[in-house]
Amino acid sequence: MENYLKEAKAAASTLATLSGEVKNRVLNKIADALVENSALIIEHNKFDMEEGERNNLSSALMDRLYLDESRIEAMAQAVREIAALKEPVGRILEGWVTDNGLRIEKVSIPIGVIGIIYESRPNVTSDAAALCFKSGNVAILKGGKEAQQSNEAIAKVIQKALEAEGLPKALISLLPDGSREGVAKLIKMDKYVDLIIPRGGEALIRFVNDNATVPVVKHDKGLCHTYIHKDADFDEAIKIAINAKCQRPGVCNAMETLIVDEAIAKEMLPKLKAAFDAESTKLLGDDATQKIIDVDAATEEDFDTEYLANTLSIKVVKDVDEAIAHIRRYGSGHSEAILTNNHRAAEKFLNEVDAACVYVNASTRFTDGGAFGFGAEVGISTNKLHARGPMGINDLTTYKYKVYGEGQIR
Amino acid sequence: MENYLKEAKAAASTLATLSGEVKNRVLNKIADALVENSALIIEHNKFDMEEGERNNLSSALMDRLYLDESRIEAMAQAVREIAALKEPVGRILEGWVTDNGLRIEKVSIPIGVIGIIYESRPNVTSDAAALCFKSGNVAILKGGKEAQQSNEAIAKVIQKALEAEGLPKALISLLPDGSREGVAKLIKMDKYVDLIIPRGGEALIRFVNDNATVPVVKHDKGLCHTYIHKDADFDEAIKIAINAKCQRPGVCNAMETLIVDEAIAKEMLPKLKAAFDAESTKLLGDDATQKIIDVDAATEEDFDTEYLANTLSIKVVKDVDEAIAHIRRYGSGHSEAILTNNHRAAEKFLNEVDAACVYVNASTRFTDGGAFGFGAEVGISTNKLHARGPMGINDLTTYKYKVYGEGQIR
Missing domain, CATH: 3.40.605.10 (Aldehyde Dehydrogenase; Chain A, domain 1)
Known part of the structure; x- marks a missing residue:
C-alpha cells in the first residue's frame, strides 16, 4: 500500500x-x-x-x-x-x-x-x-x-x-x-x-x-423538511410538496417531513392527503395531523428517519419559530424549504435554519450540482x-x- | 461533558x-x-x-x-x-x-x-x-x-x-x-x-x-526554505536570508534551510557566512557547502528538522529543478521563497512548489495574518x-x- x-x-x-x-x-x-x-x-x-x-x-x-x-x-x-x-x-x-x-x-x-x-x-x-x-x-x-x-x-x-x-x-x-x-x-x-x-x-x-x-x-444523509407557512400559495405549495417527496423518493434531497402551520392545517391537510394518495405515498402524522386526516401516527423515530422511500411524516406547528425549532432538532443540515408569500417569515427561515441549502418557494430536489449550474457534480457535501x-x-x-x-x- | x-x-x-x-x-x-x-x-x-x-x-x-x-x-x-x-x-x-x-x-x-x-x-x-x-x-x-x-x-x-x-x-x-x-x-x-x-x-x-x-x-510546523537562484540580486539576497532566519528564529515562518545555486556558491557562501556569523547563527552544510566554507556537516536529519533556533542548514543545488525537488522532499508546505531576477525561474518556482505561501524576493517571515493585512490572525493553517x-x-x-x-x- x-x-x-x-x-x-x-x-x-x-x-x-x-x-x-x-x-x-x-x-x-x-x-x-x-x-x-x-x-x-x-x-x-x-x-x-x-x-x-x-x-x-x-x-x-x-x-x-x-x-x-x-x-x-x-x-x-x-x-x-x-x-x-x-x-x-x-x-x-x-x-x-x-x-x-x-x-x-x-x-x-x-x-x-x-x-x-x-x-x-x-x-x-x-x-x-x-x-x-x-x-x-x-x-x-x-x-x-x-x-x-x-x-x-x-x-x-x-x-x-x-x-x-x-x-x-x-x-x-x-x-x-x-x-x-x-x-x-x-x-x-x-x-x-x-x-x-x-x-x-x-x-x-x-x-x-x-x-x-x-x-x-x-x-x-439528507433529512429534508418542507414547511408550508400560513401565507403560502396553497396550489403551488401542494405541487412543490408532491415534487419534493415523490419525483424521486430514494435520493438525499427528497423531503422526509412536511411541516404545516396550524392556522391552515384544516384546509390544507385534506388537500395534501388527496394529492399524496394519488401518488401512493404512505403518510404518517403527529397528533394534530391525526385529528384532521386519517393517517397512522408518526413517532419520534419517524421524524428522525431518512425514509429514502415514498413515505412522509407530517407535523403541525404553531408558527415559523416552532418549524425552525423542529428542523434544528431533526434536520440533517442538507436542504430545507419554506413555502410562503410572507417576506419576513421567508427571511427569518432562510437566515435561521442552518443547512447547506435553504429554499423559499421551491422544491428541495434542486440541491444538485447540475441544477445549481455547476456542470458536473462531485457530490453533495x-x-x-x-x-x-x-x-x-x-x-x-x-x-x-x-x-x-x-x-x-x- | x-x-x-x-x-x-x-x-x-x-x-x-x-x-x-x-x-x-x-x-x-x-x-x-x-x-x-x-x-x-x-x-x-x-x-x-x-x-x-x-x-x-x-x-x-x-x-x-x-x-x-x-x-x-x-x-x-x-x-x-x-x-x-x-x-x-x-x-x-x-x-x-x-x-x-x-x-x-x-x-x-x-x-x-x-x-x-x-x-x-x-x-x-x-x-x-x-x-x-x-x-x-x-x-x-x-x-x-x-x-x-x-x-x-x-x-x-x-x-x-x-x-x-x-x-x-x-x-x-x-x-x-x-x-x-x-x-x-x-x-x-x-x-x-x-x-x-x-x-x-x-x-x-x-x-x-x-x-x-x-x-x-x-x-x-513550518520547515521553510529560501532558495538563492544564480540570477538573484546578491546584496538583497543576503539581507532577505538574514531576515528570514534571524529576525525571530523561534517562529514557524522562519527559514530553516538555505538553498544556493552551485554557479554562485563560491562567491555567495563566504559572504553569507560572514553575515550569519555576525548574527551568531550556527551554520551546517552539505558536502558542496563544506568544500567552500568551514561549517559542520548537515545530515539528512538536519534537513528534516524545524530548528526553531538560530541554526541553519545550507544545501547547494544545480538548478531550480533540484531546489524544487529538495523542497518537495523536506518542506512542510508552509512558506518557501526564491530570490531571483529571472522571470521564468521565479514563475516555475511559484507554480511548482506546493506550499501555503510561495515568495519571490521577500522574506518568508511575512506569512502572518497581520502582514497579509487580515487585521487579526486566527493562526496559520x-x-x-x-x-x-x-x-x-x-x-x-x-x-x-x-x-x-x-x-x-x-
Whole structure:
C-alpha cells in the first residue's frame, strides 16, 4: 500500500503542472477509449451481473450495475462534458497589495491525492476519474465490490489511454486492496492522501469519519423538511410538496417531513392527503395531523428517519419559530424549504435554519450540482467545512498564496 | 461533558443571529471589563507565575505567561480591534440565477461551535474568544495548564460581561475538564463541535489529528526554505536570508534551510557566512557547502528538522529543478521563497512548489495574518482544506446557499 501511495503522490506533481489543453485532450482520448473498448467493458460487466444474480441483488441494484453500449456512450459523453468545463486550476480568487508593497495573489491549485469511496454504479468510476483529472488531482478509486469486474475494466481502459499519452497510470487507479482493511489503511495515510470523499451508506461514512486521519468530505444523509407557512400559495405549495417527496423518493434531497402551520392545517391537510394518495405515498402524522386526516401516527423515530422511500411524516406547528425549532432538532443540515408569500417569515427561515441549502418557494430536489449550474457534480457535501452542499469541480481545488516582493524584509 | 456541549450548541443559534452592532457593543464591553478587572486577573496570574517558578519554567515561558496592567490593556485593545473588523457573517460570496429562474446566493455564516486548544500565553484566551464571538461562533477554549489561573480569571470576566448584556455565558467558556482525557473526549464530539483548532507542539497536533472525529484545522510546523537562484540580486539576497532566519528564529515562518545555486556558491557562501556569523547563527552544510566554507556537516536529519533556533542548514543545488525537488522532499508546505531576477525561474518556482505561501524576493517571515493585512490572525493553517496559510476572521465562517424560487419543481 505504501509504495502504491508514494507513486500516487509523486504523480501528483506531474499532473499539477499540465496545461488545460493537455488535460482536455487526454480526457477526450479517455472518452474515445471507453467507447472503443465497450465490448471489453460489457464482457466484464456480465461477470458482475451474473455474480449479482447469484447474490440475489435487488432489481434496482442490478439496474444500477448494468452496462450496455448506450450507457457506455453516456459515460464517455460525461467525460467529454467534464473536459469542456472551465479550467478549475489557476483561478485568481483574490489579489491585493500590502502597505509595504507585497503583491499577493490567492490562486486555486489542485488538492493533491484524492481517495473516493463509492458504491455500485460503474459510471461513477469514469466520472470521478475525469473530475479528479480535470482538477489536477490524482484519483484513488474504491468502488463497490458488486461492480469490481466492471470497474477494473474501466480503469484499465483509462490507464491505457493515459499511458498512450505518456502519462503515468498512477494518476487514476483503483485501490489495489479494496477490502475493509484496505480502506481502513488508506484513510490513515495522511502522509500521502490529501482528501477522502466517502459516498454511500451511513455505516460506511461513519466508519470513514471515525477512523480517518486524512480530512474527509462526507456525502451523508439528507433529512429534508418542507414547511408550508400560513401565507403560502396553497396550489403551488401542494405541487412543490408532491415534487419534493415523490419525483424521486430514494435520493438525499427528497423531503422526509412536511411541516404545516396550524392556522391552515384544516384546509390544507385534506388537500395534501388527496394529492399524496394519488401518488401512493404512505403518510404518517403527529397528533394534530391525526385529528384532521386519517393517517397512522408518526413517532419520534419517524421524524428522525431518512425514509429514502415514498413515505412522509407530517407535523403541525404553531408558527415559523416552532418549524425552525423542529428542523434544528431533526434536520440533517442538507436542504430545507419554506413555502410562503410572507417576506419576513421567508427571511427569518432562510437566515435561521442552518443547512447547506435553504429554499423559499421551491422544491428541495434542486440541491444538485447540475441544477445549481455547476456542470458536473462531485457530490453533495454534508460537511460544514471546505465544501458544503452541491460540490462542483472547483471544490476539488484548494489554494496557495503567491507573494511577489522587491526585497521586503521585516 | 455532553451537557456542557449541548448548552454550547444551543447557544450557537442565538449567537448566529446577533447583528454586527450588538456583537461589537458586547466586544467593547468585554474589553472594558478586562481593563476594569485587571487587578483580579493579575492576582490570579501571580498564582500561575509562582507555580511556574516552582516548576522551573524557562524564562521565555515565564515571560509569555506574565501579565501586568499594560499587557492587559493590550489584550483589551486587541479585542477592540477585532470588534472594528468588517462583519464576517452575511457576506454574499457569489450569486447567480439558474436557467429556470432560481436565484441562488452563497452567503457566509458562522461555523457553529469551535474548540481552540493552545498553550501558555493568556492573551490567546481573550483573542480567541473575541475572534470566535465576532464571527458568530461559540468558543470552547482550552489553554495551557501553566496559565490555568489566569485563563480562568479572564474567562470569568468575559462571561460576566456577556451576562450583563443578557447573553448566555456558554458562548465563551473554558473546557471544564482540561486534562488530556477531557481533550480526547472533546475532539470526538462531532455531534456538538464543528471545528477543532489545535495550536501547539507537534505531539499535541498529532494527537488531535489522529483521534478527532471533529474536523481539524492544524497549526503545524513550518520547515521553510529560501532558495538563492544564480540570477538573484546578491546584496538583497543576503539581507532577505538574514531576515528570514534571524529576525525571530523561534517562529514557524522562519527559514530553516538555505538553498544556493552551485554557479554562485563560491562567491555567495563566504559572504553569507560572514553575515550569519555576525548574527551568531550556527551554520551546517552539505558536502558542496563544506568544500567552500568551514561549517559542520548537515545530515539528512538536519534537513528534516524545524530548528526553531538560530541554526541553519545550507544545501547547494544545480538548478531550480533540484531546489524544487529538495523542497518537495523536506518542506512542510508552509512558506518557501526564491530570490531571483529571472522571470521564468521565479514563475516555475511559484507554480511548482506546493506550499501555503510561495515568495519571490521577500522574506518568508511575512506569512502572518497581520502582514497579509487580515487585521487579526486566527493562526496559520497547515491544512490544505478549508483554510490554508494565514487565517483571518473570514476563515472562521462557512457558507450556506439561499435559494429564492417562484414555485419551481423538477
